[in-house]
Amino acid sequence: MRLHANDNVMVTKGRDRGKQGHITRVDSKHNKVVVEGINIVTKHQKPTGAFQQGGLIKKEMPIPAANVSLLCVHCSKPTRISYRYLGDGNKARVCAKCEEVIE
Incomplete structure (x- = not known):
């Protein structure tokens, strides 16, 4: 995969089109990336253990790597x-x- 963790990317397709962020995780097997602050969903979490509190949590979910493009550090363009x-x-x-x- 041509994208790596900590690359600065711009989302080119989907509901978050035009937003920018850093890649936090790359899943090369499924060709997906997790970008910080992009594709945030609300999940219902059950309480687990004595210290974990249940409720609604916001979580970044993977998006297809084809839907992002790398931002060049020199020309600042996707x-x-x-x-x-x-x-x-x-x-x-x-x-x-x-x-x-x-x-």
């Missing part, structure tokens, strides 16, 4: 990711718009 081999032989992610190395 962009696709391409790869390029650097001079030392390492493979690096590159912004498709400004062709600067990401990270």
Whole structure:
């Protein structure tokens, strides 16, 4: 998967379109990401144990990775990711718009 944890992304599809946030978790098996502050749902939680309090909790749920695009740190625009081999032989992610190395 081309997206990694702590990447700054913009949501391109769905009810949270246009919002930005950092990726907190990546599920590459199901091709989904969890973005902080995006796709928040209200869940009913039963009390468990002596200290856990039940009630309504708000939780961030995964969204498809195809519905977000990476924000380039150099040009500050949502962009696709391409790869390029650097001079030392390492493979690096590159912004498709400004062709600067990401990270």
